[in-house]
Amino acid sequence: MNVPDSNNSTKMPRKASRKGALEEASSGEIRNANKDSRSKVRAFLDFVKQLPVGSTLILGILVFFAICAPLLAPHDPIRPVEGIYTYTPAAWKDGGSWAQWLGTDFLGRDVWSRIIYGARVSVIVGLTGTAAAGAIGMVMGVVAGYFGGWVDAFIMRVVDAWLAIPTLVLAILLSMTLGASMWNIVLILGVVYWTRYARILRGEVLTLRERDFVKLAEVAGAGRIRIITRHIIPNVFNTWMVLASLTVGVVIVAEASLSFLGVGVPAPQPAWGSMLNDARAQLLTGRWWLMAAPAVAIGLTVLGANLFGDWLRVKLDPQQRNL
Amino acid sequence: MSDASHEQIAQAETLKNAKTLVVNDLVKHFPAGRSGFGVKANKQWVKAVDGVSFDIAPGETLGLVGESGCGKSTIAKLILRLEDPTSGSIKFEGREITDLKGDQLKDYRRSVQAVFQDPYSSLSPRMRVHDIVAEGLRIHTDYSKSDVRTRVNDVLALAGLSPDVGRLYPHEFSGGQRQRIAIAKALVLDTKMLILDEAVSALDVSIRAQIITLLKDLQQDLGIAYLYIGHDLATVGHLSDRVMVMYLGRVLELDDSIELVRNPKHPYTEALFAAALPSNPDHIGDTSEQPNAEVPTALAPPTGCHFHPRCQQSMEHCSTHFPQEVKLTGGRRISCHLYPGD
């Protein structure tokens, strides 16, 4: 017989495998043992190889910008470039200079440096805002789903009420009351976007709660805390990751919107949203790049985040439930 | 001989005769329809378990057989304290367990474990086998790491698995092997009773025989009491010392398993036997006497004897009075107007 794949490690000495249930059972069980013995480096390379090229590249560059901003930015993002006090054109325009290839803004600050530093705000707010929303949503969803009854009914009505308020309006209101600062924005976005997690995770927990292993944990004497931390949360973590990856883009756009409206990250800290706002009037004067640069930056980032989220969803959620 | 030793002997005697589990007049009603925020449930009740009594001795297997909706899984949940009964008592080793709370309940959970039907649902997909099996030890004992490992390997061996499997995840196993893991998990503490809710129904024929044999061997070695719940008469009869037949929340017949198979008396038990599949084409029974109605739901059970609309031998007062349970000579318990008391 020509067996296609014969170099597997599971083949036991034939006679031995006849001995009894014990050996036979174990021979089948270690069929995946080769996975463990494979070197960690190989595993890492395999992981990298199957990452989506485009989105990983975009997100990689973004994070690189955010981390290495002081090294990459040619100028200080909040101080005018030496000797310049107002707009200068982009490099390809008359009077432009490659030293400030995207020109300077109304205070004479280098636009390119501000874009690079702006990545910091987007990355920090995008990630921590998503995590904050995820943390609130995880707690609420798991509590609602696991405890059920009036706790569930209460939390879900709050979610309904939350969803009835336009998110941006809510965010603006909160920002105006709390005062604008980057960490307040993170908190606000967390408070605004937790509902999407809570809803879906609650549903997930409702079905998990009925799974036999959760009942068996209770039969074994496990307390609520143990059941939630050991049995429920690990099993909703994939869903949580997928939701988080799909929320990052939304949160980045929300931060940009708040900054654009002047209730986001306060000046003079560079944020793509406030750069858009600053550049608004300059469209008429022909300085379109002032607007285009932050817009492209936002667009690319959100595209990268969403593509990555889609890939992650397919990977972690094989049933494709369209979360 | 001193009084003290007499007492000790007497105590040993009572312990020997003591039942592991005594269930008395157990009732569980579930509210039907929606309940919750704002929506008042109109008071309609499903009588899932309606006055059930039985006992199980140490090392004995009681089989519980019935069709879907007869309340057999609810009984399992009540004994496991996953649900609280509406009324009635469950005594485990002489102690009432229906009102246990906190540490006492936790203590009870050391001794009673369960194996469920679906081997794919009973193991957490995100935990390694070692952690799944060790969970009971981590909850109830302060064993050192190496003690835990020794104990886990011991019970894995009892269940016919090698210690190597501990580091793997459940998805790497077939259904039969998962069921072995579930059994190992159930045995890791000083288990005195196992609730086996359709524990072999989802398995392939050849694997089923392995697990049945394993369960029987374990019982012989460890003296654990089993409550085996199933719908397949042949398997239940094979595993059990006594068999209890339930229909819509009530016990219709209970006797030694061989006796019950040789001589079923209740018309419902007879119908179940007639419906059982033959083990050989030469023994195809006469199935023309099949009860032809649908199984009624427990939400609106028929009046009187619940079985009367499907019963071939139903009489007039069957539809109005539920038959009292009587004990026939030989110890059989039966609820049927065909067998009035005395």
Next chain:
Amino acid sequence: MTREILKVKDLATHYTGFGGSRVVKAVDEVSFSLEEGQTIGIVGESGCGKTTLCLSLVRLLAPGAQIVGGSIELNGRDILKLSQKEMVEVRGKEIAMILQDPMTSLNPVINIETQVGEAAFKHRGLRSSTLRERVRQLLEAVRIPSPDVRMQEFPHQMSGGMRQRIAGAVALSGEPGIIIADEPTTSLDVTIQAQYLDLLRRLQKDTGVGLIFVTHDLGIVAKMCDDVIVMYAGKTVEKGSVREIFNNPNHPYTSALIRSVPKLGSKDPLYRIEGQPPDLSNLPQGCSFASRCAIADDHCFEHEPPLIEVGPRRLAACWKIEENAASKEQA
């Protein structure tokens, strides 16, 4: 002599995955034939290829699976040579299916009348009142009480047993010559199962339909079938009439299977087949049952036994048929 309606010869269905680097021989050279009014049982454990076999018969295989050899002659023509378009005409009209779960095999948003009448509408050209009359007949045939009311209802208004009976009516609707039933009673209660099996037998007597019963339950085979094919790891290991197979199994797997099922009223220890069924993508050399077989020797591990004739209409694939017979004498 009754008419032969289906002749399957050396059918092979393989799954290929991972860019062709792995081939799973789910069905490997299976042959059988079915006559009018006959019931053939295909029995085996999960993963033995029995479901793939029945999907191959109606050519509804999942992507990745492919019929790589053999022929399926249905009423005299090889349906493997038909286009998918022509197959649409075959399904429902000449060959129909009843699946395991009536909950998912009926469409929840279409009423019973439309679902039962669909094949009669499409394949038999029935319209309006004649169609309705036909649906009523079918529902009566599967013993649905008050069919006129019930045909306006939807699947969720029925019990599990009723739904499965309606699935039977759907299968009969196009008056097919063959019905494939893939574990049709596993989701039913014991008494309902018995009713359903009796119903199928009666319908078969009335209509002369050929039944192919796919199951893991030997009891169903014993009750329902005329002929049996025992499958193991994608191959036929034994074939013969049901009485012969049960009373005088030639293959050690068959006899082990029969002895491993608990019998009513008996507490004799069950026979245990040790180990697990083999991984189809990685079959061992030689006989695939050898590692679990009580009487296998070195020869069995090296050479695959051919399916040979061991009696009138009896086939078995085992090197040790004589020894097996001897060991059964002892037992």
